[in-house]
Amino acid sequence: MRLWLLEALIGFAFFLGGSLLVSRWVGGSGWSWVPGWFAANSWLLPAAVVVVTLPLLVAEPFVRYSVHRWELSGDVVYARSGFLTREWVFVPVSRIQTVDKGQGWFERMLGLATLEIRTASHAGSSTIKGLDYEVAAGLAEQLAHRAEALRDDAT
Structure with a gap:
């Protein structure tokens, strides 16, 4: 906040x-x-x-x-965000291609980070903003390992 x-x-x-x-x-x-x-x-x-x-x-x-919430279940990342409009995004872990964490100026000052979860589809990608830096780093690593373990033939 x-x-x-x-x-x-x-x-x-x-x-x-x-x-x-x-x-x-x-x-x-x-x-x-x-x-x-x-x-x-x-x-x-x-x-x-x-x-x-x-x-x-x-x-x-x-x-x-x-409104801003996120959750990681066994095979899906759920993210909800918005102010005037609400957006709910469900990202299957098996479809994740990259997981990036970044920090803007204000995030760096406050010890926060943004996690970007990308899939091949833009509609399936998600951004989780305002996470504690350590939580974002741990979640990024956890998602990368889960995505590798759950990788299926996505073609």
Whole structure:
């Protein structure tokens, strides 16, 4: 959840900063193509950004955390994710071709990793984001061994 909260905070800061720049630019220059009411009340843009995005900033990390799940059974990896839309993916272990783990900047700061499970079909591939680094490393190794043991003739 820390990862999604950090990402939401960074996004909010960019939106707010961009709206402040635009409002100062519009309010200070008096461009002729900008409606007069907007140039006189350019502070409304950052206020609108705060009103619209602040509830999303608060809700999104908690909703993502409550929805984001994964499970490894004997022969299937199940992953569920989403915020506005939900996605359920079942990946047969015998169809796994590669298992990769990666870390973005924020994940590295928080000691997390993303696990990418790839099959020959794009629709059968899955990404599990925000795992503890040690859990991701262990799961990647476990999946690689299980995939090798369960390998069938996938043609």
